Amino acid sequence: MADNDAGFEARLAEAARLVVERLERCLSEGEPLMAGVPARLRAAMRHGVLNGGKRLRPFLVMETARLCGAPEAAALDAAAALECIHSYSLVHDDLPAMDDDDLRRGQPTVHVAFDEATAILAGDALLTLAFGLVAASHDAEPQARLHLVHALSREAGAAGMVGGQLLDLEAEDETSLPEAAIARMQAMKTGALIAFACEAGPLLAGAPAEKRERFRRFGETIGLAFQLADDLLDETADAATLGKAAGKDRARGKKTLPALHGHDWTRARLDALVAEAGELLAPEGADAATLVAAARFIAERTR
């Protein structure tokens, strides 16, 4: 167990190092999609994406790709694209008209460090860049690239992440929200991109539909755990630990399951989700130990 966890931490760190290196290249003037970009826009894009995140989603892409035998360069492109999309969504979510956050991972948010218009445009540019990176990922088969573009559009778009963000904002005005509505909102807002990350590996490897579906369900399961753990942290941690304002969700009237059911229920549910995630990867045998450790890490993280 401890060995697996140590292995997971090393692989997470290595994936983070690789994807940051790839993102540095994506956002350099040498990248064909970035030639001639105004300096201020490129700086704002870099501020939004090169900010010391854990790079969990890129790790999931890289690790599912490794497990399925997909080309590493193609996985890295997909991981970088996904991180561009995750980062753009944070840049836009932080805007005054949205969650109005000044601080993200201990740093000023993009609209604070630059201005609102630049933050809107930097977000738009990161989102647009992501699709170009996947399309130009020459180590992946053309059909796999097209599947990735389509899946990314679905999971990041109106039926996925963007739709979930809208439901989240709408929920602030509700006095109470049915549990099913909270679950739907969170599955879209957080779960969709994590599910995509876990489906990306089998997709790039051209794995059979059963395997893709199983990896996707693994992603959905750990996505649920991720959100539960995040909401629990917001209730219990302090700003110094989180690198962002704490207790803000509750103050803002955000509806979360830990707020509804309490700490013990949440911990039990997290344990059940980790067990479920492990079962979904059982057919992969010992090779899947790192991903199972990742599920545990997600459920147990304290920051």
Add this chain to the structure above:
Amino acid sequence: MADNDAGFEARLAEAARLVVERLERCLSEGEPLMAGVPARLRAAMRHGVLNGGKRLRPFLVMETARLCGAPEAAALDAAAALECIHSYSLVHDDLPAMDDDDLRRGQPTVHVAFDEATAILAGDALLTLAFGLVAASHDAEPQARLHLVHALSREAGAAGMVGGQLLDLEAEDETSLPEAAIARMQAMKTGALIAFACEAGPLLAGAPAEKRERFRRFGETIGLAFQLADDLLDETADAATLGKAAGKDRARGKKTLPALHGHDWTRARLDALVAEAGELLAPEGADAATLVAAARFIAERTR
């Protein structure tokens, strides 16, 4: 001449009809990428894109595709995707933090009809949808679809439209701007998507590089004419004719070539651009008459 113009107007109307029909389908619950989208988000996306625009960019995609022998269904998907991107850019440009416009084609802008957060998200969702539509366009060859996704990412992104918008905002703070800087900004902000529209046809048809390059330069040329005519209109027309506030560019300190050089210079430059556009399509013979008429229409339009 008059016959060509009549032919052009009929084709523009037909392309507009077809693309609106396709967009209606894209934004219906039946579209796989839109299943489960929150009602308010779908309504805001529809408000942003189904607003009675001229659909000039879709027409250029359809007409260059026809001229090059590309499949019509694939051209229609690309046209709809491009219109989603054009529309998202208007939704974001109209935001209070950007150009702060309340009126667009005589209707309230999306953030006025809904709210700012919804307008940001509807723009994000339209941009994201566009790439999914191209990726799923089954009548086009996989390689052609990938080329389209990549070109769309480049022209709509940081090195194209989004970058041009940032330069435009930066220019408001300058007391004067070199002519080359105005030209660069406009080539990115307006020219890039029009160039993409004209390149889409040969791209979808798998035409040789020479033809693609020539069609692209045709697009760049009419893109210049489009922006000049637009700036001239802003100086001379009234709000009732434009369906939006007039004279606003000058009031806002926007730098334009008509403001710099005057009416006669602008008209002469427009004539020269129309002639240049015609020469670029001369190898296509009589078949290109509709596109040449389109160039003239763009230069001479009065609203």
